[in-house]
Amino acid sequence: MENIYDVMILGAGAAGLTAGIYTSRAKLRTLILNEGVIGGQMVLTNEIANYPGVETTSGYAVATIMKKQAKSFGCEIKSNIKIQTYRLHDEIKSVDLEDGRSFQARSVIVAPGGRPRPLNIPGEDEFKGKGVSYCATCDGEFFTGKDLVVVGGGNSALEEAVALTTYANKVTIVHQFDHFQAFRHAIEEVDKNPKIDFIMESELRGFFGDEKLKKVSIEHLPTGKISEMGIDGTFVFIGYIPGTEDFKGLIALNERKEIIVDADMKTDIPGVFAAGDCIVKRYRQVTTAVADGTIAALSAADYLRNVK
């Protein structure tokens, strides 16, 4: 039984690292397995200005400190791995990695995060963080006094467009249909906002610039006419992809592929918890991921006390 961890955490973003800090500090033998870069989405963020108690810093800096804190309490972290098989329903849970290694634990915290749905058009990757953004709360302030495009026509696109007018000079919403798929109050809010314009029945076709984004091309779908528009920034809100592909058929997900949890971050499998951007939730921030990770860790500790 020596090789069996108390807690195995899948994902080393804000949620997973926080869970690791709590469980290892509680003297639970903890292993974090992470498929990508340690820190997850935080390391994509040049500047984090809304993490309480920390003045403006980089996502990389926050991630580095979280990792150091977790390790200082004895948490083991293995990164850049790929998990091939999950056995989460057994009392002792286990995973097999592609490189042949296997790990076992009495409890698991699933924290694979996710990613905003991209447009998949030319220039999008090149200008990510240089004018193309997916998070108004995170990046809106950087565009104070600037002209922006918001892509999307659902509730989040309209709500975020209104939020962006706090900073922006002008916001143009580009939407593929001739109507918005949003609640009436959200539509009324954008309608009455003097800083917001609309380009309907249209889709973005490309991003252009040099060091920073300078313009976008837009196709008017009924006519096929393509026009160009000078712009300082574009915010894309066309949905979110939770990183739960591996857990389909294993853990209960909702129709948006988010992991269903209760208030204690328990999934439908005893001893398996979930935290962060992968769960059913509306607001995806470092603060909310950290909160989920804390709850999942404390719930896992409670579960282990009762089964031991």
Ligand SMILES: Cc1cc2nc3c(=O)[nH]c(=O)nc-3n(C[C@H](O)[C@H](O)[C@H](O)COP(=O)(O)OP(=O)(O)OC[C@H]3O[C@@H](n4cnc5c(N)ncnc54)[C@H](O)[C@@H]3O)c2cc1C
């Ligand atoms: C560009 C950008 C800017 C942002 N700016 C801010 C900001 O300023 N302020 C703010 O509060 N929030 C910001 N956010 C949101 C914030 O970063 C996220 O909400 C938060 O970091 C999510 O943390 P997480 O741990 O749930 O997931 P993630 O950060 O996505 O981490 C999950 C980790 O798990 C790994 N993984 C995936 N699948 C598996 C698996 N099966 N097994 C093991 N590992 C796996 C991933 O590779 C990743 O490393 C921003 C997001 C983006 C994209």
